[in-house]
Amino acid sequence: MANSKYEYVKDFEQTDVLLPSTWIVVRIDGKGFHKFSDHYQFTKPNDRRALDLMNAAAVEVMKELPDLCIAYGVSDEFSFVFHPNCQLFERRSAKLVTTIVSAFTGYYIYKWSEYFPSMPLQPPYLPSFDGRAVIYPSNGLLRDYMSWRQVDCHINNLYNTTFWMMVLKGGMSNTDAEQELKGTVSGDKNEILFKRFGINYNNEEEIYKKGSVLYRQFELQEPELVQEGEVDNTTVPEGKQSRTQQERLRKLRRKAQVVVDHVDIIKNDFWDRRPWILSGKPGKLPA
């Protein structure tokens, strides 16, 4: 349509294209979820409904964006991962991040009543999320990012489980519990749980200990014998795929089911059995 003399202001938009051939991680975080979870009386230390809702929203985001290869969620945060070959929105950072944040927020609110039927949302206590994109130049680095989030999940969950036991079952004040836990290591917390409350941390639910991994389900592969600890460092394939090829891959990915898993993603096994995640090449659909 017609232009105006003001159109020159468009020149002030600066490009924010992310470096090609790198993994793109979009991590979103609940805004003020401390207050938010208090208001809606989330169970401590973990509220299963809240986590299931996070996962449900994330599954929808994965379905809408077949370019996503994997996602990992813990507490009120979720990391969504695009493959180095991804060309979605020409890899413009703001576009990728806001699309995910908006879709996630939308589904979280839309599905809220399913998971909290007796707790209608009340402004100003509406859930919202911020987000950012970070890029990683190699498979090894992406794996370390994922490991970072899962180790964090473990550390926080062990702490929270112990803390809330001490408060809710042990009758301690928040301050006293916090004070006692200061400087403790994992072993100490495991011991407090076991000796005082008869809890074996290993028996806690996997979703709390491991967080949630979302990916598209293809046929699992027999892992070759890979030595534990050795990082699978196959590099990012350089070069670009044609648009047709991209579209074809997108269609194949759409056909696969998005599953929610609570498993170790630090060791190689997870990745070896699901080579399509790092390779970006869809596997065989399970029978």
Place this chain on the structure above:
Amino acid sequence: MANSKYEYVKDFEQTDVLLPSTWIVVRIDGKGFHKFSDHYQFTKPNDRRALDLMNAAAVEVMKELPDLCIAYGVSDEFSFVFHPNCQLFERRSAKLVTTIVSAFTGYYIYKWSEYFPSMPLQPPYLPSFDGRAVIYPSNGLLRDYMSWRQVDCHINNLYNTTFWMMVLKGGMSNTDAEQELKGTVSGDKNEILFKRFGINYNNEEEIYKKGSVLYRQFELQEPELVQEGEVDNTTVPEGKQSRTQQERLRKLRRKAQVVVDHVDIIKNDFWDRRPWILSGKPGKLPA
């Protein structure tokens, strides 16, 4: 809490702090709203409920973020403006943009049923928005940005009004109407509207012709005699405000009502009477 050996991956996050002392415009856009508006049968050329819903969501965003000075909406897009002095989230671009996108999406969905009571939202037709931040170094440039959006509103609305009259009242096919309008100027469209459909475009509703301006209401000021067309180029004040000062200003702004107006923002009058918008200094609350 405890750290892990994976924490080094945080170093890959790159800063995206926006240049100090510049206007920050966050513009959000409905994603796939063509399809979306078809699905929920929005009235053509303008659906009043949809615009009111956009404005209602934007009002809530303005209320949540007192750092916002003004916002302008048209169709499925909204521009939110932070003052050059704004220090919110240390001016990190992704944080500012995603916060607005997420809050806006949330309120849009939350309030949907108020405006479309008989049309429940149905996935995958959930509304979502993308966004981006653009910075402008001077008042004159910000004014030109605002003028750009309002001129665009006018151009598009005149076109759409004429087009849909030709189709809905004139019984033309979309293609025929499009063909006839190709290359026409404003005068031509005004004439089509008037001669064929007895419509005087000037009598159309202001919200359609001018879009929606949102700002905090303080006491209007008598505009000094400023010559038409002359741009008020008072510069951006340099230097930084202290945190206390910022907090105080935020409180004052929260007290003011956010109003939705449909007026000319291209000429000086609007800005002269509301000096608090460009100055960033809250005015007197109206009695």
Place this chain on the structure above:
Amino acid sequence: MANSKYEYVKDFEQTDVLLPSTWIVVRIDGKGFHKFSDHYQFTKPNDRRALDLMNAAAVEVMKELPDLCIAYGVSDEFSFVFHPNCQLFERRSAKLVTTIVSAFTGYYIYKWSEYFPSMPLQPPYLPSFDGRAVIYPSNGLLRDYMSWRQVDCHINNLYNTTFWMMVLKGGMSNTDAEQELKGTVSGDKNEILFKRFGINYNNEEEIYKKGSVLYRQFELQEPELVQEGEVDNTTVPEGKQSRTQQERLRKLRRKAQVVVDHVDIIKNDFWDRRPWILSGKPGKLPA
């Protein structure tokens, strides 16, 4: 010419275009000039030949790049300033910075023997400079940047003058002088200079106290009565000039002589009399 299959690697270059309508300051700094000045036995606290050589190189850079409006040098650093309207190299940051760094280095080395005839350059003691671009959104901010450098010049020069008097004339060790000066204010240093060495700091040479300002000489203007301390905040003109207009302005600027001045650039007087610097519009050539 012919392309190769490797050409896709060009896509990894990321744009670094500087925000339009902002002042661009390219500041360059001598690398390891402490060692360098020792090696060539620069006089302490100021070596007039070295400063003259810096200025001579900067004059050549100004002549080669008529887009530069003003430059300011002190010690082994120089700041070169492009006007907000500047479109040189499409405002690509690396291009602007490296062009200045390379030309400056070249002239510094080329002219070395003129200023240090008895001291031929000897690798690895070749002078080199690094540089960076910083942008400022308003005239007021640019003025504050220039003031920052000139105030720094004064602070450092007063310190160095006092320090080296204490060492060279007063026979103190470096450490003792440093120790005594710790925590002193200007008044203290002025007193040391006057009482111990009979030096009135005000009588020191202007080039040492004020640094060097380079600009194109047009006819000076009568400054209107502007109140001291009030910053001239005329904004950056928005909009773009055509290429022809830019070329015409470049030619006019080339005709003006580049002068080296040692005057106050903090107060308004300097800028009021030379309005072409901030306006970017060449004045009248002096008769």
Place this chain on the structure above:
Amino acid sequence: MANSKYEYVKDFEQTDVLLPSTWIVVRIDGKGFHKFSDHYQFTKPNDRRALDLMNAAAVEVMKELPDLCIAYGVSDEFSFVFHPNCQLFERRSAKLVTTIVSAFTGYYIYKWSEYFPSMPLQPPYLPSFDGRAVIYPSNGLLRDYMSWRQVDCHINNLYNTTFWMMVLKGGMSNTDAEQELKGTVSGDKNEILFKRFGINYNNEEEIYKKGSVLYRQFELQEPELVQEGEVDNTTVPEGKQSRTQQERLRKLRRKAQVVVDHVDIIKNDFWDRRPWILSGKPGKLPA
């Protein structure tokens, strides 16, 4: 030293840290070398003195910056490569680029008279270079970058050799030669050279056909049997080295001689025999 109220202007400097764990290529280009080479009557199509001077300057840059692993030069351009592990200047882009540009310019001018003894430099015909940094996320991509430059060298040299033969020996006008070469492929040019001028392009000097590769000389390794064409895609090692470790490596690299070679860097052989270039781990010094 003392601060001033103007110091806040430092906040406008924006960080330009390059993504960790990526190859950094700094490519510099002669500015206006067409004119420059005309002025100093460079031999066509290649001036051996000019290329030797470029290489001599580049060798000095490599010596000054032990963080550089390899460099490649052709015509008036040079690419300098930092390893993904490089932490020099905290990987700030402007700092890395300007340091190289300034040092290179300095040595080029300093050594000019050695290579062009009868042609003293005359302003304004001083050589200068611009530069930029580009990052590559994997070894394969870096190899493709290097291949790109070497293929370009070949394409341009074959064209130039043929063109200048036609003009200088064949007596054709520039325009006629250009016209005839339009649309020709390698085979055509080889034939023109051979049939008209009795030149076998394969016998041309390697420096013209292959460009110049600079690297530190350690003991060559027996290449394992690697299939031709297969790219050695060992990934970039993640994680960071300690400062002490970096310093130790720098020292080892300084001890190695920087050699200038004119060999194929597209196939694997070059890289397989010199594994220290991609690994960043210095090899054994040759006996």
